[in-house]
Amino acid sequence: MKNRDFKFTIEPWVTTNEELKYTTNIFKLVSRDMKLESEDKEAEFSIVEAPDWMNVIPLTSENEIVLVEQYRYGIEQPTLELPGGMVDPGETHDETAKRELLEETGYAGDTWHYLGNVSSNPAFLTNYTHLHVVENCKKIKEQELDGHERINVHLMPLDDFLEMVKEGTVHHSLVVAAVAKFLLWQRTTVR
Template identity: 85%
Template sequence: MKLESEDLSAVFSIIDAPDWMNVIPLTPNNEIVLVEQYRYGIEQPTLELPGGMVDPGEMPEETAKRELLEETGYEGSDWEYLGKVSSNPAFLANYTHLYVVKNCHKVQEQNLDGNERINVHTMPLDDFLEMVKEGTVHHSLVVAAVAKFLLWRR
């Protein structure tokens, strides 16, 4: 982009983070599996989708399956890729990949990292969508995943 004035200058801080992923896990009863964890930026817990950082050499779908199992103890079948969104293009250089998976069942206990404190919740999908609509669920990447999901579902 060309600036009209040579007097303008700016310094930008860019974080070159690895890609992330989020997954919308649905049970056969059309319940969604969610994670609740404390977020230090807003100093309160948030209700979110399972997700995480894509490890080097790992494909986003592999990460989605691994993170779902580690964070919740659930596995599912019928995986669909919903696309990707810019995590925050103002200062992050990465993308967040979004998935939906059906037929989720609990198959094991959580296998959390040392710094993770995650509570697992299930609820009817419509109740969760209402929480997003009301703003109770407000994590921007979760809201973006819900938008992609609703477009995919229609």
């Protein structure tokens, strides 16, 4: 069965009212009143309206991957991740991918592939994360980090990185989703 052949059968909730509760520099918190018409059931849901994001899987010609190590404030721990970031207003996810890769790592590549997108967390987030692979990456300049960014760049064999994902050393859910899409793409791509 192909994805486009799948028919969703669950009844959708209908939005009856929406109220902006709080705005930050990155997201908006919205209260959404919704109704399930067949059961005449109503409920209030908290929704986070956020911009789209993107992640890049940057590969060198030696089949090494370029990774970023950063401190993540939510879990109060460092993480090992793919380069990525928020899609800025007026910018496409493709443009963001190229810009973020260069700013965060100093690397650029010449062969880009779009892997599609994933719902960042559809339970309460409105955004998607776009996933890219870029091949033949080389360091062409120094990092250009934002004032609050502290990023260490790591280069390692792709197989070592995949093992770190398997072991849980790499645990950022959007990075793991990108790896899944990458492995599926790799399986169906003749290279």
